[in-house]
Amino acid sequence: MFVCICRAVTEDEVHEHCSAGATSVDAIGERCGAGEGCGTCLERLHEIVSERNATASTAA
Numbered sequence: 001m002f003v004c005i006c007r008a009v010t011e012d013e014v015h016e017h018c019s020a021g022a023t024s025v026d027a028i029g030e031r032c033g034a035g036e037g038c039g040t041c042l043e044r045l046h047e048i049v050s051e052r053n054a055t056a057s058t059a060a
């Protein structure tokens with residue numbers, strides 16, 4: 001499922017960028033452009049990054 005329509009970025013791609021070290025919405029944007037268009041997806045990007053960061057901090 002696309003999370004960012006403007007840049008055709010899927011949720012799976014966002015998760016892959018998180019796995020590769022992206023820990024912020026800005027970092028996701030730098031890697032694939034997600035969130036750098038209309039901004040509609042920013043709330044969902046923040047949710048995904050927050051969930052991933054929380055999971056990473058509890059797994060450490």
Ligand code: FES
Pocket residue numbers: 003004005006007034035036037038039040041042
């Ligand atoms: S849907 Fe992501 S920037 Fe427009």
